[in-house]
Amino acid sequence: MTDIVVSSSRSPHSNTRRVADAIAEALNAQVVTPHELTQDMIDTADRVGFGSGIYWFGFDRQLGDAIDRFPAGSRDCFVFGTSGLPEPPFRRYTAQLGRRLEERGFRVVGTFICRGLDTWGPFGLIGGINKGRPSSADLEHARDFAASLMS
């Protein structure tokens, strides 16, 4: 399998990039930003991973823009991300991204989300929440997730 991992990190901590690197290492895949993603990369990949931090109750807009930028085509994909808090029931952003991907012909074959250090807004005043995350255990789970995609 040839995988491409598209990862966007907006916070200064690059939490999602660390998860992307762990997944990519396990898949022997290349990690690119949404801006670096090209049609040629998509055409030659069997599977594409899309991930970002969660900002204002959603995945990074640049990720969505990258998904919409290319002609629809049928292929497998997976979704990953890091967030300060668990996904709230009133804003199912993971399912929303999945629907958007499916509208573009992707089949979502897996999802991996974990906590990341969050110094956003008032959390910065107390040095952030989720200190030390993604932890080495989180990155191990990310690698396990990648291994489960291969089996």
Ligand SMILES: Cc1cc2nc3c(=O)[nH]c(=O)nc-3n(C[C@H](O)[C@H](O)[C@H](O)COP(=O)(O)O)c2cc1C
């Ligand atoms: C501007 C901003 C908005 C955020 N909004 C949310 C949010 O709505 N929900 C949440 O759980 N975390 C939120 N966070 C926390 C990030 O999702 C979390 O720190 C994530 O790990 C950042 O990933 P990154 O380092 O790859 O950018 C926000 C962080 C920033 C900087």
